[in-house]
Amino acid sequence: MKARVDFHIHSCLSPCATLEMSPRTIVARAKVAKLDCIALTDHGCAENLPAFHDACIEANMPCLYGLEATSSEEVHTLCLFDQLEPALEWGRIIYDSIQNFPNDPDRFGLQPIVTVDGDVTGFAEKLLFAATDISFFDLVPMALEAGALCIPSHIDREYLGAVSQLGFLPDLPYDAVEVVSKIPPNAKKWAIIQSSDAHQPDHIGRRFTRIETEHFTVPALRDAFKRHRKP
Amino acid sequence: MKVSELNSVGFCCVQNKFEDAEITGGYTSDLLSDVMGNLKDGQVLITIQAHKNTIAVASLSGALAVIFCHGRSVTPDVLEAAADEGIALFSTSDNQFDATVTLAHSLR
Numbered sequence: 001m002k003a004r005v006d007f008h009i010h011s012c013l014s015p016c017a018t019l020e021m022s023p024r025t026i027v028a029r030a031k032v033a034k035l036d037c038i039a040l041t042d043h044g045c046a047e048n049l050p051a052f053h054d055a056c057i058e059a060n061m062p063c064l065y066g067l068e069a070t071s072s073e074e075v076h077t078l079c080l081f082d083q084l085e086p087a088l089e090w091g092r093i094i095y096d097s098i099q100n101f102p103n104d105p106d107r108f109g110l111q112p113i114v115t116v117d118g119d120v121t122g123f124a125e126k127l128l129f130a131a132t133d134i135s136f137f138d139l140v141p142m143a144l145e146a147g148a149l150c151i152p153s154h155i156d157r158e159y160l161g162a163v164s165q166l167g168f169l170p171d172l173p174y175d176a177v178e179v180v181s182k183i184p185p186n187a188k189k190w191a192i193i194q195s196s197d198a199h200q201p202d203h204i205g206r207r208f209t210r211i212e213t214e215h216f217t218v219p220a221l222r223d224a225f226k227r228h229r230k231p
Numbered sequence: 232m233k234v235s236e237l238n239s240v241g242f243c244c245v246q247n248k249f250e251d252a253e254i255t256g257g258y259t260s261d262l263l264s265d266v267m268g269n270l271k272d273g274q275v276l277i278t279i280q281a282h283k284n285t286i287a288v289a290s291l292s293g294a295l296a297v298i299f300c301h302g303r304s305v306t307p308d309v310l311e312a313a314a315d316e317g318i319a320l321f322s323t324s325d326n327q328f329d330a331t332v333t334l335a336h337s338l339r
Binding site: 038072073079085099101104107108129131158159160 | 262263264267268276279280281282283284290291305316
């Protein structure tokens with residue numbers, strides 16, 4: 001099938017996202033946007049993935065379990081799993097390696113951990129968009145080793161992408177690269193994806209990728225991305 | 232030197248809702264984790280990171296103003312966040328080195 005996928009969506013757990021971004025709201029908006037598969041990718045923390053899992057199951061929405069990790073150079077990178085447990089384990093590794101800087105909710109926003117019903121069970125304590133102590137050059141192989149699809153985020157943006165932070169896109173075995181508008185000249189050897197990077201409900205699906213795949217598993221998507229590369 | 236005087240040394244004020252306090256120094260960095268750990272109260276941040284997180288980090292560290300270099304465009308959400316926090320924003324076509332030199336000369 002030719003699927004419409006959006007693999008970069010933040011929930012209320014991300015300090016920069018609106019509090020309306022509950023897992024159920026995300027799934028409902030994804031249905032409206034006629035998306036076939038979505039991923040939740042909060043900054044540096046996987047604790048809203050269980051609620052997202054429940055919301056996707058009840059709505060019969062295929063999904064991936066992800067997060068957006070921040071390397072020590074402040075390069076944002078999507079890490080996407082097809083199973084909840086390894087994603088949670090990866091989330092703990094990333095959260096533990098974030099610099100120890102407490103969130104100030106008045107300045108940065110709340111970071112609530114929620115249930116599928118939207119009940120708040122706690123708050124992530126560290127500021128989630130702060131950098132980890134893991135270099136981008138280590139983060140990519142670590143994510144792949146953990147079983148994730150690894151996709152550097154918004155590589156063409158003026159900030160927090162591989163090109164802006166490192167000066168160039170290193171030649172590493174990414175599954176794809178995410179572009180907002182303009183494909184950097186040296187990025188053409190990888191599959192290009194677009195995603196919404198939604199931080200509020202009406203952003204979901206504003207950008208998405210059409211990809212030919214029968215399954216939304218890591219191996220199937222990895223193959224699909226290989227075929228998706230521009231010659 | 233007061234924040235408002237940054238205008239007279241060539242920086243263009245793009246957000247003017249701020250308290251016109253005395254500048255104690257400057258900090259030049261494009262890595263927010265570095266800014267978080269090292270920017271001091273009363274300083275001016277010189278950077279090319281023209282996005283909203285920069286304002287939050289500057290505010291947390293007690294910065295009075297941020298100077299965006301290389302003519303980086305400042306989006307409405309950044310202007311709004313800075314106005315809310317009372318942080319002055321300035322823009323310059325200079326690079327970070329030249330902006331730093333200008334500020335350092337003005338302060339000494």
